[in-house]
Amino acid sequence: MISFQITPDKVFQEMVAFNRKLGKGFQNLLEAEEITTGVTPKEIIYQENKTILYRFQSDTEPKNPIPVLIVYALVNRPYMTDLQENRSMVKGLLAAGLDVYLIDWGYPDRTDQFLTLDDYINGYLDRCVDVIRKRHDLAKINILGICQGGTFSLCYTSIHPEKVKNLITMVTPVDFQTPGNLLSRWVQNIDVDLLVDTMGNISGELLNWTFLSLKPYRLMGQKYLDMVDALDDPQSAKNFLRMEKWIFDSPDQAGETFRQFIKDFYQGNKLIKGEVRLGEQTVNLKNITLPVLNIYAMQDHLVPPSSSMALKGYVDSADYKELSFPGGHIGIYVSGKAQKTVPPSIGDWLNERM
Amino acid sequence: MANDPFSWPNDWISFQQKYWDALGGLPPRKTTEDKSPPSPADIATNAWSEALDSWWKIAAPQAAPPVQDFFSRLIDQGKSYFQMSEQLNRMLQSSAAAGQSISQWQAALNDALNSMKEAFLSSSQYNREAVSKWMGVWELPVDHWQHMVSSLSIMPGDFLKGLNTADLSQMTEPVQERLDQFLSVPGVGHMRERQALYQELIRLGIKYQEALQEYMHACNQIGVKSIEKLQKRFGDQSREELKIDSLRSLYDLWVDCCEEAYAEYVDSDEYVRIHGNLVNTLMALKQHNAMIVDDSLEAMNIPNRQEINSLQRRFHTLWRDSKAMQREIETLKEELEAKKPAARSRKSATTTRSAKTSRSADE
Numbered sequence: 001m002i003s004f005q006i007t008p009d010k011v012f013q014e015m016v017a018f019n020r021k022l023g024k025g026f027q028n029l030l031e032a033e034e035i036t037t038g039v040t041p042k043e044i045i046y047q048e049n050k051t052i053l054y055r056f057q058s059d060t061e062p063k064n065p066i067p068v069l070i071v072y073a074l075v076n077r078p079y080m081t082d083l084q085e086n087r088s089m090v091k092g093l094l095a096a097g098l099d100v101y102l103i104d105w106g107y108p109d110r111t112d113q114f115l116t117l118d119d120y121i122n123g124y125l126d127r128c129v130d131v132i133r134k135r136h137d138l139a140k141i142n143i144l145g146i147c148q149g150g151t152f153s154l155c156y157t158s159i160h161p162e163k164v165k166n167l168i169t170m171v172t173p174v175d176f177q178t179p180g181n182l183l184s185r186w187v188q189n190i191d192v193d194l195l196v197d198t199m200g201n202i203s204g205e206l207l208n209w210t211f212l213s214l215k216p217y218r219l220m221g222q223k224y225l226d227m228v229d230a231l232d233d234p235q236s237a238k239n240f241l242r243m244e245k246w247i248f249d250s251p252d253q254a255g256e257t258f259r260q261f262i263k264d265f266y267q268g269n270k271l272i273k274g275e276v277r278l279g280e281q282t283v284n285l286k287n288i289t290l291p292v293l294n295i296y297a298m299q300d301h302l303v304p305p306s307s308s309m310a311l312k313g314y315v316d317s318a319d320y321k322e323l324s325f326p327g328g329h330i331g332i333y334v335s336g337k338a339q340k341t342v343p344p345s346i347g348d349w350l351n352e353r354m
Numbered sequence: 355m356a357n358d359p360f361s362w363p364n365d366w367i368s369f370q371q372k373y374w375d376a377l378g379g380l381p382p383r384k385t386t387e388d389k390s391p392p393s394p395a396d397i398a399t400n401a402w403s404e405a406l407d408s409w410w411k412i413a414a415p416q417a418a419p420p421v422q423d424f425f426s427r428l429i430d431q432g433k434s435y436f437q438m439s440e441q442l443n444r445m446l447q448s449s450a451a452a453g454q455s456i457s458q459w460q461a462a463l464n465d466a467l468n469s470m471k472e473a474f475l476s477s478s479q480y481n482r483e484a485v486s487k488w489m490g491v492w493e494l495p496v497d498h499w500q501h502m503v504s505s506l507s508i509m510p511g512d513f514l515k516g517l518n519t520a521d522l523s524q525m526t527e528p529v530q531e532r533l534d535q536f537l538s539v540p541g542v543g544h545m546r547e548r549q550a551l552y553q554e555l556i557r558l559g560i561k562y563q564e565a566l567q568e569y570m571h572a573c574n575q576i577g578v579k580s581i582e583k584l585q586k587r588f589g590d591q592s593r594e595e596l597k598i599d600s601l602r603s604l605y606d607l608w609v610d611c612c613e614e615a616y617a618e619y620v621d622s623d624e625y626v627r628i629h630g631n632l633v634n635t636l637m638a639l640k641q642h643n644a645m646i647v648d649d650s651l652e653a654m655n656i657p658n659r660q661e662i663n664s665l666q667r668r669f670h671t672l673w674r675d676s677k678a679m680q681r682e683i684e685t686l687k688e689e690l691e692a693k694k695p696a697a698r699s700r701k702s703a704t705t706t707r708s709a710k711t712s713r714s715a716d717e
Contacts, residue, residue: 005599010444014601022432026413029421113663114670123677128693185621189630191637197505198641200663209502213620216494217612224431225605244424 019081020230025231032234035241038079040090042102046131050106053128054088055099056082063097064351066165067132067141071125071156072100074257075207077249078104080333081146083242085278087334089343094346103128107251113200115254117261120283121156121211129156129163140165142350147303147329151265154311155278158254158287166353167294168346171329173308174285175302182214183302184266192262196255205248214301236287243334272314284312291319293349296341300329321349404431439601443467463588467581493614496573503636516596533560549648558642562635569632572625584608 029189046053055067070090073080077154082090092098103125108115120292132141142165150172156166176184195202212219229234264270264277276283292315296308305324312320323345332338370677410429414422535559541549582611587596598604648658 005597006442006601006604008443008614010599011601015439018432018435022428024416025428026425028419029425034419047593052500069617072510110662111666111669114667119674123674185626189626189634191630191634193635194634198637199646200659205502205505209498213495215613216498216616220427220494220498221431221434222606222609223429225435225602227428228432234462241421241424248423351401 003048003080005137013126021228021232025228025237028231028234028237029241032238032241035238037077037242037245038082039085040082040094041087041236045101045135046128048124048127050108050112051104051124051128052104053131054102054104056094056102057234058094060094060097061109062094062098062099062346064354065075065136066138066169066350066354067099067101067136067152068093068346068350069141069143070100070130070131071149071153072103072105072141073147074105074108074253075148075250076201078135078146078249080246080330083246083334086336089333092339092343093099093347096344096351098142098347098350101128101132103104105251109252113255115156116279118255120247120254120257121152122159122279122281125152125156126163129160133163139163142166142168144168144170144346145172146219146237146333148261151271154271154285155276156282157290158283158285159278159281159286161290164290166291166293166350167288168295169308169311170295170342170350171297171300171332172294172307172311173265173307174314175269175272175307176266178219178306178310179318181307182303184209186210187262187266190262192267196259199251201251201255202258204218207253208248208250211302243330246337252294257350269287273312285314286316287315288315289354292317293321293323293346294333295323295325295346297325297332299327299331302329319353323324406436435601435605438605438618440603442601455605464585466584471578471581496577498705499632506640551642551649555639555642555646558635558639562639565628565631565635568628572619572628576612576619579619580608580612583611583615587611 013350026249041056041057042054044052045055070078070081072081082088090100090102105120105124126257129141129143133139134179140163143157145151145168147170150169152173153167154174157167197207209328227240230240264275268275270276270281271285273284274284274286292311294308294311296303296305298305300308309322312322323342325338325342327335327338332342408424414425417425456596531555537553539549539553541547573649584607596607598607620629644659648660653660
């Protein structure tokens with residue numbers, strides 16, 4: 001039962017307050033300095049076409065001699081892992097004594113439309129791993145794959161297990177057809193060949209539309225009204241703009257990679273069937289026998305937990321562990337709760353397996 | 355309103371005060387004796403949200419592009435929120451004017467929601483636009499699709515949005531007949547292929563238009579379901595008491611209902627088909643369009659997309675080959691390097707042995 005206690009007077013007062021905040025928010029935004037992202041100093045270690053391998057700098061020497069490579073998704077930008085001073089997974093990993101590298105795939109353009117998954121995984125990713133191995137004179141390094149980057153890491157590890165010491169997957173889709181996976185449902189009737197043949201690369205706008213369409217009223221409507229309250233405070237205004245920048249900062253996707261990823265993974269669910277082909281090789285998750293830490297978010301609306309948790313049944317690791325995070329797909333990197341729990345857990349897990 | 359955007363909050367609030375006073379003639383804030391009641395024309399317009407729009411047009415150039423983009427989205431939602439508040443307030447005012455207690459809001463609100471439902475189910479664009487002034491949030495999925503299509507097109511917005519296939523077939527049967535005739539005319543002579551290309555373009559355009567209408571119709575259905583959910587929430591005695599004591603709490607409840615109805619529908623087979631059809635028909639249209647552009651470019655002796663794609667494909671193959679060779683060379687080098695110390699130690703062992711042999715021979 002609803003008790004309705006709105007009066008014209010109340011509505012008026014509410015709208016006046018709303019407008020005051022809107023005006024103040026606009027002033028705060030005008031006065032806000034440039035929105036910066038990626039707060040931890042880093043150096044370029046290797047660069048090939050648009051792909052850049054970074055190494056984050058730390059004030060202290062790493063306790064763990066085996067570096068960890070963060071493999072981010074092609075969708076959106078990797079600065080989400082290092083968004084701001086108090087919301088940085090990278091800072092948390094450095095504080096846990098790790099030596100942290102990250103791959104930035106850049107913004108593909110029409111010259112990259114024929115890049116394949118094989119180019120990304122057996123090409124760029126493998127060369128980055130080799131660079132790190134050589135720099136540290138190690139046979140194996142640690143890999144932390146995030147979202148689609150986690151799927152890439154699984155494929156990579158299954159083909160090159162001799163180069164990976166420990167594998168961490170975060171909010172990673174494995175079984176692409178579990179119940180509640182709306183993205184997967186929606187792409188089933190899409191003619192991906194027609195899409196890629198027409199567009200060349202897949203535009204970031206199309207991806208944004210898809211992601212925001214998962215919860216359109218909240219993500220395109222209510223969120224902005226919520227923000228009117230936050231804009232009152234200059235710091236909150238900046239934080240919000242930073243997130244907003246990230247959400248709409250969607251690189252186009254190399255057409256051929258997108259074609260295979262949607263057809264093989266989403267439509268064919270071939271990863272769990274052991275039927276994904278990368279160049280001359282077949283991805284078999286059973287080849288993964290090394291220690292695996294699988295982290296997923298309980299309220300993830302992009303990658304349902306069930307999709308990530310399926311991994312347990314497909315790898316052959318005797319040292320498999322799961323970590324569930326009570327939050328969403330984005331909150332797992334940036335929420336205050338995540339800062340306190342996720343990077344330290346990764347650090348502890350890796351430090352126990354040096 | 356002043357032209358200086360920085361002085362806007364004061365002007366803005368004073369404007370609102372006047373507006374609301376004019377609209378409602380609320381006794382506590384009545385400042386002049388000769389306040390005349392609002393005219394129907396005043397009520398019909400959403401002055402508050404329109405004023406916000408006007409202000410934003412003046413203020414926007416002051417802001418950097420990222421702030422502009424973000425604030426535009428915020429203003430869009432703000433306008434929708436204002437419209438909702440205006441409509442709600444009118445309803446509350448009319449209840450009060452009719453001598454009804456504010457507690458009779460529920461019947462009034464229910465009437466308003468029923469009108470919305472009728473408008474959703476109507477095929478008239480005008481009726482649907484009228485609904486959008488009331489809780490306009492329901493339009494977001496379609497709106498967002500049109501923004502996206504616009505970003506992929508040289509045409510501003512989705513230029514086919516305004517065409518309603520249902521209306522068109524009912525109102526302009528002769529037009530439809532002519533179109534069908536044109537599409538069925540077989541091509542002859544040396545322009546045959548070109549004619550067929552343009553006939554196909556029109557066919558694909560119509561297919562996309564139908565798919566878009568179907569998508570918009572699906573979104574209207576979601577709108578109807580959302581209203582039904584809202585009505586159910588209002589009347590549901592079994593739920594624990596939910597206090598709606600602000601416009602914002604009403605808005606949030608409306609969003610909850612919209613999301614719930616949306617989530618149920620978009621997981622259905624019907625929606626999956628409609629969604630796929632929307633994307634596929636748009637792509638078929640774009641692909642055909644690109645083919646016509648390619649033909650024109652070829653006629654002008656300008657490299658077209660197909661040719662550039664071929665070049666890029668060749669370049670990509672070369673790049674892959676060169677990477678593979680580079681790797682092979684590196685592997686060979688490493689193998690060579692690895693063999694070198696062994697070869698050196700073998701050589702030095704041989705030298706030592708022969709020196710010893712020669713020494714012992716000397717001895």
